Amino acid sequence: MRRMSFEPPAEHYDRRLEAIDEQICDLIERRKELSNNNPGFPTKQLISSWSKKYNFYEDFLNSVFAGFLNEDIYRPVVEPKGFLKNIPILKSFEKDDVFYSVTFVRQFENASVVHFNIDREDSDDEMPRRFREPIFFDLSIEGRETDYDCRNEGGGGSGGHESYTFIVSPALPDDLSKLKLVFKQCKIPFQKPTGFEFVINLDK
Known part of the structure; x- marks a missing residue:
């Protein structure tokens, strides 16, 4: 099954965020290494606490951490040939x-x-x-x-x-x-x- 190519949802990027975004990538990598790529999922209590502390919706945080569990689905797709x-x-x-x-x-x-x-x-x-x-x-x-x-x-x-x-x-x-x-x-x-x-x- 061929995966559709990704299209950025916005045409602009605020370059002032570049250093912060790279730090996010670095933290994600460190998170994988520390957990041996088996992090589990934050408890409901933690999600609720972080949503209040950092002013995020709980469902948004749930979707962010759920995405960390699904990295493997983005592996390059091998199309059988020959x-x-x-x-x-x-x-x-x-x-x-x-x-x-x-x-x-x-x-x-x-x-x-x-x-x-x-x-x-x-x-x-x-x-x-x-x-x-x-x-x-x-x-x-x-x-x-x-x-x-x-x-x-x-x-x-x-x-x-x-x-x-x-x-x-x-x-x-x-x-x-x-x-x-x-x-x-x-x-x-x-x-x-x-x-x-x-x-x-x-x-x-």
């Missing part, structure tokens, strides 16, 4: 009558695309999809020294079937036998883990 082949996987995991499966991987010259499905019984008594708490899955890959970047490209479905794709870069090796796909369920919009995860081993 299709090579499809690799069948057909591996699955089942829990509470929900069937999770990885059907195949599409190999490109610069990336791989993992196809992930979720299937459940489409019951008339089940809560309609639009009223369910929105969740999604993060993917990480273990088994090699390579640090793979895995991006959930979204998906959709109908009835009891959902289908999603993950873009993985760099491209996975053709021999997937030593790799493990680790799927972690998260709540959106802040990617908060629910505690449910499972592993699909790609050994033959």
